[in-house]
Amino acid sequence: MRKILFRSLIGRPLTESAPKLDDPEILDLARQIQSATRIRLGRSLSIREINAGSCNGCELEIHALGNAFYDLERFGLHFVASPRHADVLLVTGPVTNNMHEALLRTYEAAPAPKWVIAAGGCARDGGIFAGSYACAGGVSAVIPVDLHIPGCPPAPIALLKGLLALMMNGRA
Amino acid sequence: MLRACLAKRDQWWFAFYEEREKPIVPTLAELIANGRGVEGHRPCPRVLVNEDLWCLLAAQFAEGRATLLGLWGDVAAVHMAILGEDQKQIAVASIECPDRRFPSIGRVHPPAIRLERAARDLFGLDPVGLPDERPWLDHGRWNLHHPLAKEPQPHGDRHPYAFLSVEGESLHQIAVGPVHAGIIEPGHFRFTANGETVVRLEERLGYTHKGIESLMSGASVDHAARLASRTSGDSTVAYAFALARAVEAALAIEIPPRAIWLRALMAELERLANHLGDIGAICNDAGFALMLAHCGVLRERVLRTAQTCFGHRLMMDCIVPGGVGADLPARGFDQIRELVGTIGRAFPPLVELYDNTASLQDRTVGTGLARPALVKQYGCGGYIGRASARAFDTRVQLSYPPYEAMFFNYDVPVLAEGDVNARLWIRIREVEQSLALIEQILARMPVGDALRVPVTGTGDTVEGLALVEGFRGDILVWVRLDGYARVERCHLRDPSWFQWPVLEAAIENNIVADFPLCNKSFNCSYSGHDL
Numbered sequence: 001m002r003k004i005l006f007r008s009l010i011g012r013p014l015t016e017s018a019p020k021l022d023d024p025e026i027l028d029l030a031r032q033i034q035s036a037t038r039i040r041l042g043r044s045l046s047i048r049e050i051n052a053g054s055c056n057g058c059e060l061e062i063h064a065l066g067n068a069f070y071d072l073e074r075f076g077l078h079f080v081a082s083p084r085h086a087d088v089l090l091v092t093g094p095v096t097n098n099m100h101e102a103l104l105r106t107y108e109a110a111p112a113p114k115w116v117i118a119a120g121g122c123a124r125d126g127g128i129f130a131g132s133y134a135c136a137g138g139v140s141a142v143i144p145v146d147l148h149i150p151g152c153p154p155a156p157i158a159l160l161k162g163l164l165a166l167m168m169n170g171r172a
Numbered sequence: 173m174l175r176a177c178l179a180k181r182d183q184w185w186f187a188f189y190e191e192r193e194k195p196i197v198p199t200l201a202e203l204i205a206n207g208r209g210v211e212g213h214r215p216c217p218r219v220l221v222n223e224d225l226w227c228l229l230a231a232q233f234a235e236g237r238a239t240l241l242g243l244w245g246d247v248a249a250v251h252m253a254i255l256g257e258d259q260k261q262i263a264v265a266s267i268e269c270p271d272r273r274f275p276s277i278g279r280v281h282p283p284a285i286r287l288e289r290a291a292r293d294l295f296g297l298d299p300v301g302l303p304d305e306r307p308w309l310d311h312g313r314w315n316l317h318h319p320l321a322k323e324p325q326p327h328g329d330r331h332p333y334a335f336l337s338v339e340g341e342s343l344h345q346i347a348v349g350p351v352h353a354g355i356i357e358p359g360h361f362r363f364t365a366n367g368e369t370v371v372r373l374e375e376r377l378g379y380t381h382k383g384i385e386s387l388m389s390g391a392s393v394d395h396a397a398r399l400a401s402r403t404s405g406d407s408t409v410a411y412a413f414a415l416a417r418a419v420e421a422a423l424a425i426e427i428p429p430r431a432i433w434l435r436a437l438m439a440e441l442e443r444l445a446n447h448l449g450d451i452g453a454i455c456n457d458a459g460f461a462l463m464l465a466h467c468g469v470l471r472e473r474v475l476r477t478a479q480t481c482f483g484h485r486l487m488m489d490c491i492v493p494g495g496v497g498a499d500l501p502a503r504g505f506d507q508i509r510e511l512v513g514t515i516g517r518a519f520p521p522l523v524e525l526y527d528n529t530a531s532l533q534d535r536t537v538g539t540g541l542a543r544p545a546l547v548k549q550y551g552c553g554g555y556i557g558r559a560s561a562r563a564f565d566t567r568v569q570l571s572y573p574p575y576e577a578m579f580f581n582y583d584v585p586v587l588a589e590g591d592v593n594a595r596l597w598i599r600i601r602e603v604e605q606s607l608a609l610i611e612q613i614l615a616r617m618p619v620g621d622a623l624r625v626p627v628t629g630t631g632d633t634v635e636g637l638a639l640v641e642g643f644r645g646d647i648l649v650w651v652r653l654d655g656y657a658r659v660e661r662c663h664l665r666d667p668s669w670f671q672w673p674v675l676e677a678a679i680e681n682n683i684v685a686d687f688p689l690c691n692k693s694f695n696c697s698y699s700g701h702d703l
Contacts, residue, residue, distance in 0.1 A: 001525055004466065014469060049355045053380040055699045057405025057486060062355050063449075064475070067468035081353035097313040098379045099358055102350045128402055132383035133315040133324075153405065155485060 014068040018075065019161055021168060029147060029165035044076030045167055048086035048110065052103045052139065053096030057153040058120040062090065064156040077163055083110040088166065091143075092153075094122040094129040095136040107143045115166060118145045119159060121152040200238050200256040203229060204263045213635040214421040218251070218264040223275055226267045229254065233281040239551035240283050241639070242648045242665040245291035247322050250274045252284075253637065253648060253665075255551065259569045264637060264650070269297050276302040283550045283670055294385070296321040306334060309378035309702060319386055336374055338364045343371060346684065350379045357698035361687075368683040373676045381702040388662040393419050393493045393627055396659045400649065401488050403664055404700030409435075409442040410642030411664065411700075412491035414649040417572065418662075419493040419627065422636030422653050428622035431495035432573045437508075437613045438478075438487045438496075439640070440606045444515070445474040446643040447599040447606070450695055454596055455526065457688040458535040466522055470515055477511045480504070495624030505614055512607050523600055536593040540690035542678045544590060550674055553645025553667045555598040556694060560590035566641035578612055590678075592693040629657035642667065644695060666700030 019026060049062060065072040072078070080086050083106045095103060107116070118139040121127035126137035139145050149162040207219025221229070229252070232238040241253035241262065251266045267274050276299035278285035288299040289308035296318035310317075312330025338345075343364050350358035360376040384403055388396050400415040401408045413435055420427060452467025475485040481504040482490045490497050526532060542552070547560035557564055565584045567575040585601035587594040635652045645667025652660045675694050679687055 001462070001529065004462070004521060004525060050351060051355075051357050051380070053358070053382060053699070055380075055402045055405040055408075056357055056697070057402070057408065057488070059355050059357065060406060060449075060486070064468075064472060067472050068465060069469070069472050079355060083351075093380070094382060096380055096382055097315070098311045098381055099350065100313065102358065102379070106351050128398060129382045129384075129387065132387055133319045134381050134383035134386075152402075152488065153486070155479075 015071045015074070016069050019157065019164065021164065023161065025158070026161045026165045026168070029149070029162050030168055044078070045087045045163070046080045046085055047077060047088045047090050047163075048080055048083045048106070049090045050083075050092070050103060050106055052091050052093035052099045052123070052142075053135065054093030054120065054122060058092035058123075061151075061153045061156050062092070062119070062159060065159055070156050070160055072160070072163075075160075075164065075167070077167070083107070086110045087114060088163075089114060089116045089143075090119055091116060091139045091145075092119050092123050094126040094132075095139055095142050097134050097136060100136055100142060103139075103142055115146040116143055117147045117149060117162060117166065119149045119151075119154055119162070121150060124148045124150065127152065200232060200254060200261060200263065203232070204265070207265060210266070210635070212422075212632055213264065213637070214424060216262045216264065216637060218266060218635065221265050221267055223267065226265065226277075227275055229265055230275070230277045230280050230284075233277065233284070236548065240277070240281065240287075240670075241551065241646075242650070242663070242669075243277065243284050243287040243291065244650065244663040244665070245295035245297050245320065246661055247295070247320075248272075250291060250297060251650070251663075252277065253650070259564055262570065262637070262639070272296060273298040273300050275300055278302045278304070281549075283673070286673065287669060294318065294320045309381045311378055314381075314383075319383065320389075333376060335362050335376070336372070338372060340366070340371070342366055359698050363684060363687075365684055368685070370679050370682055370684055370687070373679045373687075375672055375676060377672065377698060378702050380699045382699075384664065384703045385662060388659050391659050393653070393657055393659065396651070396662055397491075397493055398489060400662075400664060403703065404642075404666060404697045405486065405488075406446055407442070407642040407644065407647065407666075407697070407700065408486050408488045409438045409491060410640050410647050411649075412489070413439055414638045414640040414642075414647045415651070415662070415664075416491055416493045417638035417640060418636040418649040418651045419653065419657075420636070421638055422634040422651055423627065423630060423657065424634075425494065425625060425627065427495045427625055428620060429618040430499075430620045431623050433613055433617050434496045434500060434623070435491050436574050436578075437500070437610065437617075438482065438490055439642075440610050440613065441474060441478055441508075442487060443643040444603060444606045444610075445471050445478070447603050448474065448515075450692065451522075451526075451596060451599055451603075454536070454592065454689065454692045455532060457692045458532055460529065460532050463522060463526060466518070470518060473511055473514060477507055480507060492624065494627040495622075497624070499623055500617075505617075508610065508614060512610055515603075516607055519603060526596070526600075533593065535686070535689060536596060536693075537589075537591060539592045539682055539686050540595075540678045540693055542590040542674050544588060546674055546677055547590065550670045552671050552674055553641075554643070554671070555595050555602065555645075556671050556674065557645065558584065558586050559594035559598045561586060561588040564646075566639050566646045570639055570646075572638075572640070574613070574616075577616075578609060592689055595693045627657055629653065629655045631655040633660070644668065644697065645671065647700075664700075664703060666697050666703075668696035668698075668701040671696045672701060 239255040279301040293310035346363040452464035455463035544561040648665035
């Protein structure tokens, strides 16, 4: 173990530089966010992830945000276990009917101010599962959404840009 | 022929009545030979059986002389896929249900119970004698009741789910989910605990049911492939592989050689990425984050290589019916070789770290025991089966191209301890195996421009079945295509159907705090299971 730790200390970090805040994609995403409440949240956001019936592809990429390359936590972003501790709900999946109530109750358990990010094609409008007897057809069919991040699944860099855009606006 | 069959049948019944103490149970081949063969089903036979034969097949499972590979409904029939005792023969048996009932296999063979409950939920076919009357996938929230039946009805009342009751002193219940604390799929776990010790775990799944099989009916094979690819995102390559092979079997299509080898390359990269991620995540669930950090780096390297070589980190939609969607560019060979070298150097010290950290071994060794007898009964595939003495790997036992032409550098790695540690070690061995297989694939990649052949209907209704080894086990896909190669019925059977129930047994007598560890060591699919 000591050898591995030592090598990590003396080697170059793998963590890549943050996307610039004037990145066109970030500005584009930021424009989507229409937040009437602009309360200072300091420099961090607590995120509660909710899988509303996704195929798990989005979850894999959200997990990747925590790896050494993306290192989500250096931006003050971290995942929390309870919606009661959350500022942001990151929702994936087309919202299956079987997850409708759970999603609604999780949203209601998150105290205001809160923002909702719908990540992935399915979360936007049901994606390839739109029209199914078992799906509500996107997160906005159930709860109000502040930001959509497209992709199937969205790559970690796209998720990161979306979260940074939200932080940018939230800090204004 | 008919006379011979009848004579054979009379022979059995005579033997049965003569030797009541030890009835002769016919072999799978004999049973299958006595059904009515269905035309246009490839590559294995499909037979229509009557109730007696269906029940004899159930007895085969119950006696451990055959393994249930799948059981699924159709508009007026139920089908089941059977693996013979030698693990080399497969057959599909179908029973027609004109009055919407069929004899329950689950009555004598528990692994069929949830499959039958699901078939009832979707098709409204009643498994007579099934001990569990509760719905499984249907939570009473769908827009339709029995959505895949000929005439689905609007949904009626919703009843609360009757969890199994418990009696005893000092017992309390812990309900977890469907929303879980981490970044993970939804499902419900109802624990009954005595202090810290889990006395029983009952799962309730179905939360991610998206109606995939319904969306497949009437779809083109390409659209069906996209749906299959999004059944279980971590196995997108394996699912697309299985669906493509089922379609190609049905239509008797041969795909270009280069496409065959590219498919295996993608499948092994997917296996590598998942195993590396899992090894780190299992250690993290025991509080050892260092392994997660380093394994996470290696997994990310695999995904980035997949992105540059195939255009998508998870290689989604890269395998298509008829071949593959895109070629491996020339520089891709070097990039993948570099990846194999990097992992080859970085991985052994991590394995050593895992093995030499006593506090971690203390958590994983002896935890979450999946008994070999149970694993054999359920036909658990993947690392769960192989960690509990079940030597079955689709790539070897039911080999398909190009694996038939490749050699595995050693036999299918099998352990017998069946604990978290064993399931982790099987993954370690498979990482080494996949690295070797990838090198072989690159060395033997056929040259050629052809990557895909057109997929067109034959004018007849055809059916195909395929089994592909995904990272968590064998994925079964069965498809019926009409004369225009449109999907009439497609069934996707995730390996988790035969793994989830075994988790309930494996967690017994372990502490509640070890559940994340056990669960992650199983890493069953929720979305793949729920469809």
